[in-house]
Amino acid sequence: MNDLAEQTHANVEDLFETFLKNFKSKTGKLKYRSIISNMISDNSESLLINFKDILQYDDQLSRQLIDDPDSILLDFNKAAFNALYSENPEYADAIRDTLQVRIHSLLDPVPLRNITTDVLHKLIAVKGMVVRTSELKPRVLVACFVCKHGHPTYEPQSTFTLTKPLTCSDSDCSESRIFDFDETRSKFQDFQVIRIQESPEELPAGQLPQSFDVNLSADLVNRARPGDRLILTGIVKTEAQYSRGTEKLTIFRTSINGNHIDIESKGPEEIDVSPEEEEQIKEIAKTDNAYELLINSIAPAVYGLDTPKEAILLMLIGSPTKLLKDNTSLRGDINVLFVGDPGTAKSELLKYASRLAPRGLYASGKGSTAAGLTAAVIRERSGTMMLEAGTVVLADKGLACIDEFDKMRTEDRSALHEAMEQQTVSIAKGGIIATLNARTAILAASNPQFGKYDHSRNILDNINIPPPLLTRFDLVFAIHDTPERTKDTRLAEYILNIHKKGEITRSVPVDFDLLKKYIIYAKRMEPQLSKEAEQKILEYYLKMRQSGTSDEQIPVTPRSLEGLIRLASARARSLFHEIITEEDAMRGISLVQRMFETVGIDVATGKFDYGVFEGKALSERSKTMTAHDKFNEMEKNSKEGLVNSEEFIKELVNTGKFNTSEAEKIFKSLEESGQIYNVKGNFYRKVR
Secondary structure, X not given: OOOHHHOOHHHHHHHHHHHHXXXXXXXOOEHHHHHHHHHHHHOOOEEEEEHHHHHHHOHHHHHHHHHOHHHHHHHHHHHHHHHHHHHXXXXXXXXXXXXXXXXXXXXXXXXXXXXXXXXXOOEEEEEEEEEEEEOOEEEEEEEEEEEOOOOEEEEEOOOOOOOOOOOOOOOOOOOOOOEEEOHHHOXXXXXXXXXXXXXXXXXXXXXXXOEEEEEEEHHXXXXXXXXXXXXXXXXXXXXXXXOOOOOEEEEEEEEEEEEEEEEOOOOHHHOOOOHHHHHHHHHHHHOOOHHHHHHHHOOOOOOOOHHHHHHHHHHHHOOOOEEOOOOOEEOOOOOEEEEEOOOOOHHHHHHHHHHHOOOEEEEEHHHOOHHHHOEEEEEOOOXXXXXXXXXXXXXXXXXXXXXXXXXXXXXXXXXHHHHHHOOEEEEEEOOEEEEEEOOOEEEEEEOOOOOOOXXXXXXXXXXXXXXXXXXXXXXXXXXXXXOOHHHHHHHHHHHHHHHHHOOOOOOOOOOHHHHHHXXXXXXXXXXXXXXXXXXXXXXXXXXXXXXXXXXXXXXXOHHHHHHHHHHHHHHHHHOOOOEEOHHHHHHHHHHHHHHHHHHOEEOOOOEEOOHHHHOOOHHHHHHHHXXXXXHHHHHHHOOOOOEEHHHHHHHHHHOOOOOHHHHHHHHHHHHHOOOEEEXXXXXXXXXX
């Protein structure tokens, strides 16, 4: 074959057509002849070509494709048309203008931050995460222009600016200035813009993520959704920027013309683990105290906190998501909330978990909005509407860590309700109606409302989180900072040794990289419930349901039962059990029991009451009933049917069930809930 530079377009076209007709797979079959035949039955307008096949067939042709993709792909399209024409002339003619050769499996994908001027106008492959998608719009491929004498002229369009013909195509017409665009006779193609960004796990520390707009057309549109990870093959292009009017700047904008998209459908659990690592992982699981070793390997720089660390371990491993025959999905991800005094290492646990998770994101609630956490519709300068993904969508099949959960505005926090239970994010705005996947576990941390956790108050009085959101967490733990000389001495010595030696002083059973692979490997397991485990979970659930001493007490809900199953399944996965054993069930029950013992106790009675999570503990319900009865009594005894707020509060205190602050609080609660309303001054009336 001639030197690369001397190859004419005809040579390339003939060479590629020969490749399509004669290339054989390892099994000896004519690979692309069968693919071309299937195009007709599949009604496909794209011919997928593996770059490695071209490289194997002709090394120079593969290099020319990389260096000059615009012209070479045009030659490839012509050759593909000829090959298809020989199979089915009628179908080939029907898709003559839209037939595309798409290249996949390029060697050595280029990191997004390495897209420099060195790769301009070259064919590259990049890995990224879709953060925005635009609405679909038609783009003209061949524009029809009509001169003032009525003669049509067809002008192919290669840029984003509509290009008029220089002269009329009619040989007898000399028109060269006035042309009207005729859209009915023009040929259009579907067009969409997506924005891809570096994956968080690949982002260098302290760097802003790089992102690029990608132009997609024809069958590539609507293939990718926000949150999808993909491998993109495309040509790097430049677009001129304008300052005033039509003046072009010397600084250009870089974009990518997409040629092929491969959506990474595999989740983190399908990431490759080498045989050597697999052997090490299995050896760890075989040890007698494997579960304790794994817990001790979580955030080794944080001293103690074994229960929160166990919760993080089970949350990272999770339970398998189950899809029922009616397409109902049973959530497998475990949601965890830490409520603790300042300085109890909550943030450190969250940051460690986000790094350890195969796909983790960390966000602070203080600077997060509903749109930033879920999804938003944004209007670009061009007027195009773009759908942008937020934290829980980008963390799909991974972990979203939200610190300072209590600092979020109520309306922003409420956006998480759907994501935490249905694991989707629905949006309807600006004409865009979409449902995005948010299959993520949520690990949140919150500070107490009053600076320090008040043991004389129930959980809902300590945190600024509404009951509907609180009950969506499978585990809620309060981390207390209680002075205790022996424990404080050990903690102080541990921290001092770390600062003195510059490293963790105690041995870490499983190092960070191996633990990450261990979690990935464990997520592949799909353990089944044994009869013994099922019986233990059922017994505990029924016990909690019947633990109430009054008909007015709110019982544990089936949501808690599902949480128990998820915890038992995650524990079984952690030790590679194919069957969820009785011990697995008991460890899950133990975690839930520890949660109830710390935050599930009604401080007024000293007994377990699930109503504390709903803001309706039995003691509080009793006080509410007393307040209602007292208001009704005072209203009935009043001549005008009005109740003075100050006298009402005094009467509540006189019952002996309230102190002044409690009486004021319950009065405010009655007013804010709309059960009583202000008539004049300090006088109130009950809503009928």
